[in-house]
Each structure stands twice: as structure tokens, then as C-alpha cells.
Amino acid sequence: MQSGFEGWGRLLAYAVLGASYLFLMSVVALAQTSILNVSYDVSRELYKDINPAFIADWKAKTGETITVNQSHGGSSKQALSVAAGLDADVVTMNQAPDIDILVERGGYVAADWRKRLPHDATPYTTTTVFLVRKGNPKGIKDWDDLTRPGFQVILPNPKTSGNGRYTYLAAWGYALDRSKSETAARDFVAKLFANVPVLDGGGRGATTTFTQRDTGDVLVTFENEAIAIGSELGTDKFEIVYPSLSVEAAAPVAMVEKVVDKKGTRKAATAYLEFLFSPAAQEIIAGHAFRPRDEAVLRKFASRFPAIKTFSVVQAFGSWREVQAKHFADGAIYDQIIVKR
Amino acid sequence: MAHIRAHRVLPGFGLSLGFTLAYLSLIVLVPLAAVFLKTITLTPEAFWQTVSAPRVVASYRLTFGTSLLAAAINVVFGLLLAWSLVRYRFPGKRLVDALVDLPFALPTAVAGISLTALYAKNGWLGQYLEPLGIKVAFTPLGVLVALIFIGLPFVVRTVQPVLEDLDTEIEEAAASLGAGRWQTVWRVVLPTLLPALLTGFALAFARAVGEYGSVIFIAGNLPMVSEITPLIIITKLEQYDYTGATAVAAVMLVASFVLLLTINGLQGWTDRRAARNG
Numbered sequence: 023m024q025s026g027f028e029g030w031g032r033l034l035a036y037a038v039l040g041a042s043y044l045f046l047m048s049v050v051a052l053a054q055t056s057i058l059n060v061s062y063d064v065s066r067e068l069y070k071d072i073n074p075a076f077i078a079d080w081k082a083k084t085g086e087t088i089t090v091n092q093s094h095g096g097s098s099k100q101a102l103s104v105a106a107g108l109d110a111d112v113v114t115m116n117q118a119p120d121i122d123i124l125v126e127r128g129g130y131v132a133a134d135w136r137k138r139l140p141h142d143a144t145p146y147t148t149t150t151v152f153l154v155r156k157g158n159p160k161g162i163k164d165w166d167d168l169t170r171p172g173f174q175v176i177l178p179n180p181k182t183s184g185n186g187r188y189t190y191l192a193a194w195g196y197a198l199d200r201s202k203s204e205t206a207a208r209d210f211v212a213k214l215f216a217n218v219p220v221l222d223g224g225g226r227g228a229t230t231t232f233t234q235r236d237t238g239d240v241l242v243t244f245e246n247e248a249i250a251i252g253s254e255l256g257t258d259k260f261e262i263v264y265p266s267l268s269v270e271a272a273a274p275v276a277m278v279e280k281v282v283d284k285k286g287t288r289k290a291a292t293a294y295l296e297f298l299f300s301p302a303a304q305e306i307i308a309g310h311a312f313r314p315r316d317e318a319v320l321r322k323f324a325s326r327f328p329a330i331k332t333f334s335v336v337q338a339f340g341s342w343r344e345v346q347a348k349h350f351a352d353g354a355i356y357d358q359i360i361v362k363r
Numbered sequence: 364m365a366h367i368r369a370h371r372v373l374p375g376f377g378l379s380l381g382f383t384l385a386y387l388s389l390i391v392l393v394p395l396a397a398v399f400l401k402t403i404t405l406t407p408e409a410f411w412q413t414v415s416a417p418r419v420v421a422s423y424r425l426t427f428g429t430s431l432l433a434a435a436i437n438v439v440f441g442l443l444l445a446w447s448l449v450r451y452r453f454p455g456k457r458l459v460d461a462l463v464d465l466p467f468a469l470p471t472a473v474a475g476i477s478l479t480a481l482y483a484k485n486g487w488l489g490q491y492l493e494p495l496g497i498k499v500a501f502t503p504l505g506v507l508v509a510l511i512f513i514g515l516p517f518v519v520r521t522v523q524p525v526l527e528d529l530d531t532e533i534e535e536a537a538a539s540l541g542a543g544r545w546q547t548v549w550r551v552v553l554p555t556l557l558p559a560l561l562t563g564f565a566l567a568f569a570r571a572v573g574e575y576g577s578v579i580f581i582a583g584n585l586p587m588v589s590e591i592t593p594l595i596i597i598t599k600l601e602q603y604d605y606t607g608a609t610a611v612a613a614v615m616l617v618a619s620f621v622l623l624l625t626i627n628g629l630q631g632w633t634d635r636r637a638a639r640n641g
Contacts, residue, residue, distance in 0.1 A: 096601070098600075098601045098602075099600075102600070179584060181598045181601065182597065182601050218585070220501045220583045221586075223584070227580070235480070235485065236483065236485040237501070352413070352416070352607065357418065357586075360585075360586045360587075361417055361418055361586055
């Protein structure tokens with residue numbers, strides 16, 4: 023009887039101890055800063071590597087422990103979630119319009135976000151390249167080859183995918199550079215899209231169609247995706263062809279003003295974004311097959327990134343707003359081309 | 364009201380009707396009303412332009428056409444399947460019975476990817492079909508295949524219980540009264556099953572019209588050719604065009620509602636006819 027009572031007493035003591043431990047832990051967790059990076063689909067693995075590096079860096083500099091959470095999905099869908107109230111401290115997207123929308127809808131991001139960080143707030147770029155089957159059986163060298171009749175070109179839907187939009191713009195920019203005529207550029211892009219047998223929703227879907235379904239003569243996609251295909255599926259099956267001219271696809275990043283003010287995370291969020299431009303982060307970026315902005319790092323990885331002549335969207339088309347209105351809005355040039363194919 | 368209440372055996376009519384209406388409003392009507400409210404922020408001209416663009420019209424044709432066709436095919440083969448499951452004994456019958464429900468449980472994206480892998484030109488089936496000139500993956504035919512796949516359980520599961528209740532004695536009675544085999548099927552069995560078949564058809568059709576996940580992988584998604592209406596809606600959302608998306612959604616809703624109402628009306632008509640004849 024006596025020992026039984028003692029047993030209960032001990033159990034109670036353990037319970038109290040356990041409860042206070044949990045309580046303390048949650049207080050610590052609450053006191054700990056955490057930031058959320060809302061990003062696009064393909065950057066999942068990249069930020070999985072960058073975040074621990076930033077956490078260590080932050081700890082070394084401030085002595086504070088910080089948690090970085092990440093959320094990934096289609097770039098435009100992610101932007102809509104943030105506009106609808108997802109508490110993102112920073113957004114890291116693959117095209118500027120997905121950040122501009124957060125300026126326009128509710129002023130989540132400062133209007134001058136491009137000026138707040140180096141390189142128009144784009145820590146890395148990639149470019150649109152061709153992936154062909156090993157040995158390049160169809161002899162594809164440049165954009166002109168893609169418009170040959172009877173040729174099958176695989177690319178993702180420009181309406182739903184940033185990757186597809188850059189491909190369209192790259193082809194347009196190439197044709198415009200050659201002919202100096204808008205009409206000729208339009209005809210060229212129309213011919214190219216007449217050769218498209220499947221429009222997948224996103225870049226990864228197009229990769230599957232080309233590599234797994236054995237459909238198409240050439241896949242037009244981002245360089246980082248093409249390099250990833252090589253390392254995932256073996257370089258003995260596919261090879262990359264660099265066109266003579268392509269588009270520079272820069273990935274923009276920005277801080278979500280409203281959220282960092284509410285959560286009091288402005289300092290950490292700023293440090294996180296600045297960290298992306300540091301040599302350490304740039305090396306990780308290059309390791310994931312994105313072209314780093316840091317010249318020294320780019321030189322170090324030169325064998326991975328052959329020199330290619332590129333133009334930026336702003337150089338060739340003025341601004342994203344103009345691109346959207348002229349090419350991709352409902353009933354604009356892309357719609358006219360694709361309906362007539 | 365008092366008059367109705369006076370004739371009820373069980374109490375609680377007012378309460379349950381009130382609950383039903385409140386629940387239905389919360390779960391179904393309020394979200395649907397939001398779609399229409401968003402739509403009427405458009406001017407009539409802008410609305411008409413959005414929903415009657417050639418690309419959108421082509422997508423209605425594909426979505427509603429393939430959905431109706433898929434539902435019709437499912438009615439025929441679903442009936443056959445239900446018949447075999449109810450009337451025949453064979454080894455592994457329970458297994459087959461369970462298999463019928465799989466399209467319900469499978470994530471639609473998985474269904475879409477497997478069907479595409481199967482019917483692509485290097486797939487198990489595709490490699491034999493392509494040389495014959497039959498392309499399934501990345502064509503409207505692929506859309507049809509996916510919709511048949513997801514719609515099948517609806518027909519089987521609505522027809523099965525009715526068939527189980529249908530006494531074989533009725534067929535024997537028909538036969539003993541001198542009806543031929545076809546006459547028995549045509550005049551006795553089918554009229555009894557017709558309401559259930561119509562329900563199955565309506566369910567399979569409704570599911571097919573809204574289907575996105577499985578179709579998107581196999582369709583090819585070419586504008587004017589193999590672009591389904593739900594993709595048009597998603598595309599508009601991706602462009603931050605909420606009102607355009609809801610406008611097309613509203614058209615889809617109204618069209619589906621009218622079709623379902625027609626099917627319900629048809630069902631009522633067959634019921635009344637059956638009652639009159641019986």
C-alpha cells in the first residue's frame with residue numbers, strides 16, 4: 023500500500039517535470055525566429071542546401087538560432103497564396119511578374135524591390151537551351167532547325183509555365199535579332215509552335231514527355247533542367263545543344279514588407295536575401311546548375327556553363343508588363359499563333 | 364406547413380428541413396454564389412467575349428463531348444460488368460468487385476500518368492496501337508480513355524443494387540408467358556434498370572466534366588484540339604485573371620446543371636411510365 027502510493031507520487035513528479043519541460047521548449051521555440059521562404063517548384067533542392075548554410079552563418083554572426091521554412095509550388099500559384107495571406111517573409115520566384123503582382127495586389131512587396139539588392143535582385147540566372155537524343159540524330163544546331171517542317175518540338179505551355187514563356191521569348195528574340203522585323207519574328211515563332219505536339223503544364227512535365235514517353239526530336243527547356251536530366255538519367259542518352267542566342271532567365275527575390283513588419287523578422291529576412299549573393303551561397307547555386315552572379319564562382323564552374331550569348335527580357339522587350347500585354351494576355355500574339363496552328 | 368406536419372408520423376420535420384437547407388447553403392450554394400458574384404463584376408460584353416472565344420468554345424466541345432461519350436460507353440460496359448458481378452459465380456469475383464472501386468481511390472494524377480505511360484508510343488499498349496495509326500496519348504482519344512477510367516465505378520455501383528433486387532423469377536415469369544430472350548431483356552429487365560442507369564450516367568458525366576488531374580497528363584493540351592475547359596480555367600488563374608476564370612466556370616456550371624436537370628427529368632418520366640405500365 024505504502025509503495026503503491028509512492029509509485030503514484032513518482033509518476034506525478036515525472037508528469038510535472040515532463041509538462042514543464044514541454045512548456046519551456048515551446049517558449050524557446052516561440053522566442054526563436056523563423057522565416058518562411060515561398061518559392062517556385064524547381065528550387066526545392068537548391069534551398070534545401072542553402073538554408074542550413076544560412077542558419078550556420080546567422081548563428082556565427084549573431085549567436086541566434088533561426089529556422090528557415092520553405093514552401094514550393096507553381097510560381098504564379100505561390101504568388102497568389104502570398105497575396106491571399108500566406109505568411110512569407112521572402113519570396114524567391116522564377117519570373118519577375120510573380121513578384122510584381124505582390125506590389126500591385128495589396129502592396130506586400132515594395133515597388134522598388136529590384137533596387138534593394140544587387141543585379142536587379144536576381145541572385146542567379148539560367149538560360150533556355152535544347153536537349154536532344156544522344157548523337158544529335160537530327161543535327162539540331164540552332165533555333166532555325168526547330169522550325170523545319172515535320173519536326174517535333176517539346177516545350178511546356180507558355181500560358182501556365184515560366185519555362186515555356188522564356189522559350190517563346192527566346193525564339194522571338196532570336197528571330198527578331200536575325201530579321202529585324204516583328205512580322206518575321208511572329209512567323210518564325212508561329213512555325214516553331216506548329217511543330218509542338220504536346221503542351222505540358224510545366225517544365226518537369228515536358229521533361230517526362232521527352233525522356234520517358236520518347237516523344238519529340240528536341241526538348242527546349244532551362245539549362246539547369248537539362249543538366250539535371252543528364253545527371254539523373256545518364257549523359258549517355260541525351261546531350262545539350264546551345265543555340266547561338268538565347269534568353270537570360272533571371273530568378274528574382276524580394277522581401278514581403280507586410281509580413282516581416284508583423285512578425286518582426288525584417289533583420290533576418292534582409293540577411294537571408296543578402297546571403298544569397300554571398301560566395302558561399304553562389305557556390306551552392308552553381309552546384310545546382312544555376313548560373314551564379316558572382317564572377318569568381320562562375321569562373322570556377324566554367325566547364326559546366328559554356329559561354330552563350332543571351333539577352334534579357336528587359337533589353338529585348340522593354341518590360342515584363344509589355345511582354346504580358348503584347349504576347350501572353352488573352353487574345354494576344356501567343357493566343358493568335360496557337361489557335362491558327 | 365401545419366397541414367404537412369399533421370400528416371407526419373415522426374417528429375422533427377421543421378428541424379431537419381431547416382438543417383438540410385442551412386447545410387446545403389453552407390457547403391454548396393455559398394461557394395457557387397461566390398462564383399456568380401465574381402462573374403457579374405464583368406460587363407456583359409466582356410463576359411461574352413471571354414466565354415465565346417474560339418479557344419474556349421473548342422474546349423467546351425471537347426469537355427462536354429468526351430464526357431457525354433465516356434458516360435455513354437460506361438453505361439453499356441458498366442451494365443455488363445454489374446450484370447456479371449450479380450448474376451454469375453466465378454472464381455475471384457470478390458476481387459473483381461473490389462477492383463471496380465479502384466478508380467475512386469486512386470489519386471487522379473496517378474491514373475493520368477499511368478494511362479499516359481501505357482498509351483504513349485513506347486508504352487505497353489501504345490507500341491502496338493501506333494503502327495495501326497491509332498494515337499491515344501496526347502490526343503482527344505486519350506481524354507476519352509481517362510474519362511472512361513474514372514467514370515466506370517459510378518455506373519457499376521448504381522446499377523448493381525437494383526440488379527440484385529431484380530428477382531430472376533420475373534424473368535422466368537416473362538419467359539413462361541411466352542416472351543423471347545430479347546423481349547425479356549428489352550421489355551422487362553431494361554425498363555427496371557433504366558432509372559439506375561440514368562443516375563449512373565449522370566454521375567459519371569458530372570465527374571468527367573470537372574475532371575482535371577487524370578486528363579491533363581494524357582491530353583496533350585493543344586489549344587483548339589485537346590485543351591479541356593478546366594485547363595482554360597487554370598490558365599486564367601495563372602494569369603491572375605480571376606474574373607475570366609469564374610466566367611468560364613459559371614458557363615460550365617450552368618451547362619452541367621441544365622444537363623443534369625434534363626437527366627433527372629428523364630428519370631422522373633421513366634418512373635412515371637413504369638408506374639403507369641405496372
